Amino acid sequence: MQQFQDQSFPIKIPLEFANLIDKNNPNDPLLKQVISVNTQHQDAFSASPLADESNSPVAGLIHKYPNRVLLIASRVCAIHCQYCFRQNFNYNEHDAVSNWAEIEDYIRQHTEIDEVILSGGDPLSLSDEKLQSLIDKIEVILHIKTLRIHSRSAVVTPSRLTPDFIKMLNKTTLNMVMVLHINHANELSNEFAIAIRKLSNISLLNQSVLLKGVNDSVPVLSKLSLGLFDLGILPYYLHLLDKVNGAEHFLVSDEDSVKLHKELSKKLSGYLVPRLVRDENLAFKTLVT
Template identity: 40%
Template sequence: MKAVRNLVHSVQSKHVSSPETLVERGLIPPDHFEAVTEACKTLPVRLTSHIAAQIDSQNLTSPLAKQFVPSPNETFVEDDEIADPIGDVTHSPVAGIVHRYPDRVLLTPVLSCPVYCRFCFRREFVGDGLLNNDDLESAIDYIRNHPEIWEVILSGGDPLILSQRRLGEIIDALDAIDHVAVIRVHTRVPVVDPHRVTRTLTDALKRKTPVFIVLHCNHADELVPEARDAIAQFVDNGFPVLSQSVLLKDVNDNSDTLATLMKTLVQCRVKPYYLHHGDKAQGTSHFRTALAVGRKLISQLRGQLSGLCQPTYMLDIPGGHGKIPAAEDYLKLENDGSWTVVDWKGNTHQYLD
């Protein structure tokens, strides 16, 4: 597709992008090849050279390996795991827009990422997709025509893999809409492809409308010096940086690991924002903890950490009903082991671990 070649920053040569390469580099054992190949039919494999260099082939249970290297476990799908676990499609009035809450929308100009996280909740949708010019204009028109939209969240995919020209065009279009007061950019680029973050990139984002960077980071091992330098590029150029993390079994599901992550983020001048409970995406059950585990961990962190370091533990209610703070009184454990969940509108829903 011509648009993809022209409008997405080219990092293909840096990628580990096939099960064959994983075997060659010792990142999966040969006897995992067939199952991993099957798993990659749903969610491709992609590792930047930065991430691949940090994964020790002698330690394939490390936090980085577990996040980015495909596993045969992904071929096992639980009965309650679904292709669109948070209901994006239900709330998509036009291509590239998710309008779940009245005052904000998600704009997804690209569905590619520099890496593919193996727990991705959009695993059925990510790939080499890109909004064409007509669809992007329709998405911008939707935002223009809905004055209740106060905030636009650029996500995907990872919007920071767009060419700086394309990214600048999108920011310009949003900056020209009077009722758009805040732009948020969700990205993993600073920790997975840190050399992508340059002054040219930050200049492409800087406009009169405030732009907040929300960094996806799950373990302190991701915050190597190159990543810290990339984060500093944003902070030093005036961008507030927040973080969102996912609670992942055998990656960060203990209080000491989470405390180290949150403290390290704050030392990098990043404010911890959300700690997400794992979504029920297909083939991700090996990553999910029980809700009770997450609630206990957050309770433990309250006593361990400064308020600066405290994230909010969030559950996305399956089916597209929105997020709720999972550590507060929005949940009631029933006698049958299920949870009654109250969403932001006061409606109740059932959730089963």
């Protein structure tokens, strides 16, 4: 029996996600992502493993790669994933919406930037009005060609994908990419399937985190890739765990991860095999492509 931990990152589970959990299964893969357990601290784990703030020349903006910047569009998430590397992020000092003037100056001065990524928290926690206003401001910067939205809310609260929201994204003049965060095929509800198919003007990709006891097996990852593809979503990244305190029990060793990935590659067509990567602060290190 797992022991619940004293919470610094409070449990938050939206009803739509809770409804997908098998209440009779204490090892349900969705449940495991949102409850915290007492873990044995390991030296390699820390409060903020990626130190995002050190790559932030302007509050609310993270600039790690020459051609793209990531904006902290919101501090709020629909769900609290207990392995989240940003659970201790200093959101008070990083709010792209309130610091837009400075951010816009920075982006305009750096004409090598052609892509803006909205992240958080989850950008879908903003109202449509706030999101539209942000998109409008980005659209008029001539050297920005692509807008990417990172979201887990889309799958854990598919009711957020309203007709108005879908219309807003489908009509933007920028190249639109949505990178979803889905770890297990059980997260793919009928409501999500119906809504996501309507995002016809958008490239849809997925990133997963490899989590022990959740998705660290070939059958589970295969089923996820096939389920995503059915919905027009390409598996993009399979991230190794970022070593944040409290997530020690989710760690899959490098050796096992590479082995698993090789087995997955034998089973699936190449375009269904996500790249196995580790975020190392300044760059993604691809372990296997």
